[in-house]
Amino acid sequence: MFKRIAALSALFALAASAAFAASALDKDTLVAATESTYPPYESRNEKGELVGFDIELTETVAKKLGKKVEWLDMPFDSLIPALMSGKVDLVAAGMSATPERAKRVNFSAPYEISFSAFVTGVENPPKDTDELAGKVVAVQIGTVQENFARSLGNVEVKTFQKFDDCVREVVLGRAAATLMDIPVAKQYVQAKDFAGKVTVAFNKQITGADKAIAMPKQDEALTAAVNGVIEEMDKSGELAALRDKWFKE
Template structure:
């Protein structure tokens, strides 16, 4: 029995080691990425029920360079890292901030986007917080596991309500069950443009950098992703920024 158990464990380990390698991705003919598409303009569902956005274009470029199809898996944001670690996806491409805690369990590509946080409130009530400290004693909605969640959770006097999706956080704000939503600046601008009843009251300089998540130790895939991202910076990247972010200004 012990021998069979040992063999089973060995098979699992081998499967883990080789899962998601460049050779396996090319053999299966598709690159599988995980994302959470309520994060425009990075990833969202358009009127044709397609997942599109800045991040998706980058993922498509990686798939094209590999010569494979792109498969997108829609997951809750806080499920993305577990999915990557358990080989359900090859990459996380989801506007994910590079943090020390996350980097302990997954690897990140070189940064591809600089970001800050924003405070969004209802625009007709006179409450215009300029800092996170101004949210003390207030009810604030965030998306579970995001940087917005982390920064408001550091302030004990803030009453934090967490949701799987940003859309649910904004629904709470619309229904006056929370006083503000804290989320990434580019996404905040996109939502405010779509729903003029909301306004961005302040930008919080958090100095974040987004990276593409790769399973820990998958050096070959990480190096390939870094090469693609580096090459994007040389010209096409500027076109992607113009395509997805000019309209949110």
């Protein structure tokens, strides 16, 4: 009986290994994951449709590879686990390609340099992180912003699933600041619900890791194909045009 169980376990392990060994390039449709509260990288328009730089970039890459895209919208801290479990084929969510993440997933060539803006109330905004000592900083869970806030060691960190909740905490006076990529901060500062209530106090490069598309660690074929398209788009000027469209401000 134990031999039978061992044989079945080995069979299941072999089947799982084979499933992961197959490349997403073998499929007609790529399953892509994002978290849709991070404009202009990704958000939903008035019709509830996903729009943004990452969305258009991913769909352009897929089209050039002869693939369709099926989108899944999920919490940011669920994105890499979904990729590692085989639930999705790639992640496009304004994600920074940090060395820690690169141990678990593959990243495409970077497509944008990452700088963060600190969003605070409009009255007496701080000039640097030193002025946030002893105060509450709201961040999205699982992000490089969360890691940076915790690394300060002298602030109270509150985490949320969505960035709009982080900004709302600042508006309500329950947090002194939140931080996010500069293009995203500009969107929130100008948004209807937050205009005139928050401002960008200062900018800071919190990590040397730039933005990239994440893919399964074992799918080298997909990584190579995506990188080939991004390189082609960079050389042709398509990537710059896409940046100008979504980050024109």
